[in-house]
Amino acid sequence: MNNVLIDQAETGYQLAEQKAAQYFTSLHEQLMNNTYTTKLTQDFQLWQKKHIHRYSWLPLVSRSKRKPDSRDVYRYIQWLNVTGKLDDYLDRSISYIYMRDLGKALDSPETQARIQRVARDTKKYFMRSSSNAGKRKEQPDYISVASLYRWAQKENVETAVIWLIQKLKNVASNIPKELDAEQAQRKLIKIILGVVLHVNDEMDEMTPIVERSQRFDAAIRLGYSYGLTYPFIDDLLDSQALSLQEKEQYSQMIRQALLTGIVPDIGQWNGANQEVIQYVHSELREAFEYIKNYQRPEMQRTFFEQSYVFFQSQELDRAKKISNANYTNEELYVPIIIKSSSSRLIVRSVLSASEDEGFDLRTFYYGIYNQLADDFADMFDDMEEGAVTPYTYYLKYRDLRPDLINPYELYWTVISHLIHSVYDSDEKTREVILDRAINGLKRSKERLGQAKYNEIMNIFASGQPEFNQLVQQMVRKADDVDFLDKLLRDQVIVHLQNDKKEKEDFLHTIRTVREQINIELQISKPTEIPEMKETLIDAANYSLQGDGKRLRPILTWVMGVREYGLTEASIVPLLRSLEYMHTASLIFDDLPTQDNASTRRGRSTLHQVHNSATAELTGLFLIQKAIGEQSSLGQFDAATVLTLIRYSAEKAEDMCMGQAMDLNSKGKALTLEQLNMICFYKTGIAFEAALVMPAILAQVKESEIASLKKFAYHAGIAFQIKDDLLDLEGDHLVLGKPAGQDARNNNSTFVSILGEDGAKKEMWEHYCLATDALNDMPKHVPFLKHLLDYIVGRER
Template sequence: MHRMYEEMMNDADAGYLLAEEKAARYFAALYEQVAEKSYVSVLTEDFQLWKQKHIRRPSWLSLFSQIKRKPDQRDYNAYIQWLDYTGKLDDYLDRSVSYLYMRDLGQAPNSPDTQMRIQRMSADIKKQLLHSSKAKRGEQPELISLAGLYRWGQKEGIETAVIWLIHKLRKVAAHIPEGMDAEQAQRKLIKIILGVVLHVMEDMGDKAPHEERSRRLDEAIRLGYSYGLTYPFIDDLLDSQVLTPQEKKRYSHLIRTALLTGTVPKMGDWSGNNMELIRYVHTELREAFEYIKGYQRPEAQKTFFQQSYVFFHSQEMDRMKDLSNVDYSNENLYIPIILKSSSSRLIARSVLSAAEDEGFDQRTFYYGIYNQLADDFADMFDDMRDGAVTPYTYYLKYREQRPDLINPFELYWAVISHLIHHVYQSDPKSREVILDRAINGLKRCRERVGAEKYNEIMAIFTSDIPEFNHLIQYMVRKAVDVDFFDKLLRDQVIASLKNDRKDKEDFSATIEKVRHQINSTLQIAKHNGMPPMKEPLIDAANYSLNGDGKRLRPILTWVMGVRQYGLDAAAIMPLLRSLEYMHTASLIFDDLPTQDNASARRGRPTLHEVHNSSTAELTGLLLIQRATQEQASLSQEQFDPKTVLALMRYSAQKAEDLCMGQMMDLNSKGQALTLEQLNTMCFYKTGIAFEACLVMPAILAQGPEEEIAALKKFAYHTGIAFQIKDDLLDLEGDVHLLGKPVGKDAENNNSTFVTVLGREEAAKEMWNHYCLAMDALKELPRGNAFLKHLLDYIVHRER
């Protein structure tokens, strides 16, 4: 076995040496351009042609048009609207999509077929952008929202794959440890998935039958995730300080063994703080590895493993560098990054078992270092802080001691010259896009670090090319129309992930805070002089109230009342208690032997199991009356009596509706309901309760009717989504997390979304209602992050 491993290692190393020789030849060609400064005259001429489109003298007409000033790109929707208003949107999308075809798809933009595809994709994106740019300020772009993703899945007939992906991405986010940049790790994963999907869409074209298109897109999503998972949980994890040196060594050996043998080794014995993380990562990577292998044709596997080994080994070589080592040669610095930057994109195609395409391979190989040098320049200050070795950090530290070191900024421009004139044969469109991107990168750097720091760093990197630098910096200051959609989207994804994390933390903190407040005031007190026969009922009520309830309904009312309408928290506490009393009463009745006959609720035996059915029935009635008393006690100093009366009338109507929903449920046992009947029953059983929680504080605050209508629509779809999730949990949930037995619906012969639709279709229906609920949220005049995260919690919860 050991000898076989050595033979495989030798074969892999031989393959790596061949790749290294190719990279060395490329590097030698670039080195020659830098040494002779030949790229300067070539690019100076290129810039003279390029600037005709990008450097404009202001006219009275252009000054007049600036009345509608360019908005900050962080205001995504306003920026898209501005591009459209000024007539810049078409060119903006054309260069952006052209760049994606060059970088991610390895295409030459001067091909007539590629130009046609670029125009078609640009038109599709424009249509989507103009539709979604009407959203309110600060609202998440539909392109990067869960609702937008699911609706795309519906359009393509791949809802199951999208649901699978949403679940996987959520799990990944939950397992990214402290010490890693969670937003960047997730962004890279999403980017890889998108890249693989684009490869498949490009390969299929528009003429593939719908069934084939759906199948291949489904596979692309799963393959993209399977490959992309390596970025957060191999590359980023090994780059971080999360693992100990011993763990890194062992983990790297495990990955290397998998690439050499084609089989993921067993995890073995791990201990320490990272054991759970490694267990999750090992399980997920093994599943991903097997999925890729199972998809690929046997003859394509060799290419995949060869390219993967080159990628991993070049990453390892780069990772092992120490900034304190003064002896690295130029080849040590640059050849590994040529290899890792090119092979990372070559793998994306080999993952798909795509046919060989020499033009794609060549363009991708030469293009990789361009992106890597641009990324390393952007991350230069963070890398210096972290002590990471990149061409920029190493040059900054040792340039005075090592006059032989190549200036990476000069090499970057040599790469650009090589791409324009040797890879794309001086094609004007290629020159346009590449120079746009280069100047945009410098503009973004100047904006991010400030003019003073930017000029300081430029003085170091351009000291040997003062005239060329003067030209470059003139472009950086004066050039217009060089921004790109993928950068806008990248910034939005990162901002959205950060805001999402912050809002989730606020959501969780709010739930815990308000839940504690509610729990502390729910118990019904026993007072002196109370009739003896009443005490057992109070004890029974408190037993039911003491269970581990989520308290979602009163928490939701608190958020709407206090945060949305500015009501006094103490003043609405009676309303919160009334809602929990009503809800607990409904659960007591629901669990009775004459209804669902449940034995456990909220992690403990049901009330009729502890006492008897008669006690349970009377306790439920007592809690309903208590709820009415609480509502009647709302302060007349804070609320108009007529408003309180209207609230109580509304509450009584909703209680009637709940009873009707439960009767519909009981009468449906053993019957095959239609989806329409199920939706109606579900609304009266569950949606009504959500509606009451949202509408009651609106009634107290005397909110406008159109706002109440939007809240009712949100509650309708949220309630159905909640019930479908309950039905799914009854089928596949964890009894320890749920606090009640699973499988009760089947045992009671209940009609549920799962029994009517099946598990897969029920999940689709839940996500459809999720999207419709999100639409309703957009109708509210004020954004409500809590309601969005409530909806996310409902569809992702495990209890």
């Protein structure tokens, strides 16, 4: 490695270290002189006038307007609005984000105007969402993938958001089990939003639409590219996923990339995690190149210098061992001052953002405030993991090391320094920072419980009893100190955890029900049957034994058994009939007179194994078997079964018409409307039947059946578009059939009509419309939501 580059990097780190050491010395002096308690006592005396009321007005509010659980976001926002608290709530929440993430000073009239604009927009969004609160939703809008895509359409960044959705899906499936997957994903999402917010703040209503779209597109990709370092560098190196040797090898690769501007090859990997590292290396290399290529040349050096400083400070912090009792205060605090400020400074260089007077200084001083607050919240988790933070180290060695600085006292010293030395005693800054500090202690008290919280306070706050008494009075009595970002953070974590459980249940259901259905599908051969019928049964079983997904009968099982409470035994004939009908349609579809396919479900098509005549007769045989199965639904009344058979016959007719339309369209250029119609009759009808037939048996309301039909229509078209995309780019070994067949047959497809990007956008449009249909359903059906995700994300 070039020694000059190493020397430059080390010089850059030494300068950052000197600056951090000077800041730490200043804080230490203020702490030793005890000036912070005097100033903050005066601050709290002013602050409490707005937050502590002698007489509570709550009894005057009707019981229906009492404060709801904040976990119900929409009801909580509505309550804030009714009680007149919402404007202040949003103002402090947005103001805090402008301070923390954008490095703004709140005494700037321009910043205040922007904060008010964002607060107004946020209020409109939540009021609009709250007005629809009676309409059940699969997910809140701020978490929903469909809502993200609707925003993308509004800002003309659909391609970037489609790219991001796929990237986030891949990250989620490649996070090592030793990491906290939900926290890793949350941090990545937070970074992406932060970068988008940076870019949004630099634009206004006068920004041209094209420029706005281009900048948002870049922000999404840059946010992901930079945010990826949190789960796959910081978290990965902090975890136990890698051995010590692997961590050393991995760290050397990162260091070399930052010093040279070139990501090195993996080379010979010396550990057991080669597959994980290969994925991570590939993603980080792509991300690294995107950031580097986006930046203006004059910003690249700044980016690399700041990134190296950030990485080096993390490495020094990571190398500490809790068993070492000899770390100095400087060794404990200087690296976290550097890393906490560098992480946000890097965002500006990533974006090649223009100079913002005072940004670097404010960000540098502000970082340790957040870091100490986060370390306090994570104290017990860090202790369990043996991590060295100012809090864990103080807890372990406070009785042996009287020289150790109390991190809780330093935290309040930083707050005093920020309010009075960095933000010039600005009233609004004082309000927001103290709101945040008291909110953090309230949350800790709720999380730990009163006894544990008191124990911790006795350790950390005993040195300043009068000041602590004041603070604890604020913790007990102060109101209106909560923040929107904390509310949404908690919701995102809960959503990610629930989504993971639901997805696991979805996959488990697919596996177990598919196995049950596969057993039920085989057609038995009675003794002494004609040879020709035996041949047809063998041919039918051959087609049924292929590696089919069985999505349609699985759907019917889920809706019938899990959602409508029908007994499994009662609907087995319906499950068989659906797969018999579907398999028959595939046999006909593969014939030389139609699509002339050679492979289906990973095996040779039936007409290749036998002949076309046998295939045709087998298809007819399976259709008759399907009708026979439907007529044997003996646990339901006759009128209901007749209704089901009549519906089934109509759908079979529609599928035949769809296939005829498809065959008639070969070699012709179709419009999107014509293709949608063919697609629905060929594919969507089958989805509809799988959903509607159990609903008929359960005698559900027509309004619910209408929602099921709407979902099936859009899910079916999304399914077909994904098929067309897979035919363009899929692996035939994964697909179970040859790729590129549509092009060879000169078929009009969504890809041929719209192009690859256009087809992806159309697929996501139908995803959103299918999601709307789910939101119209009377109850939440997680399986259908995850089915929709599977449809657009599958590889076969």
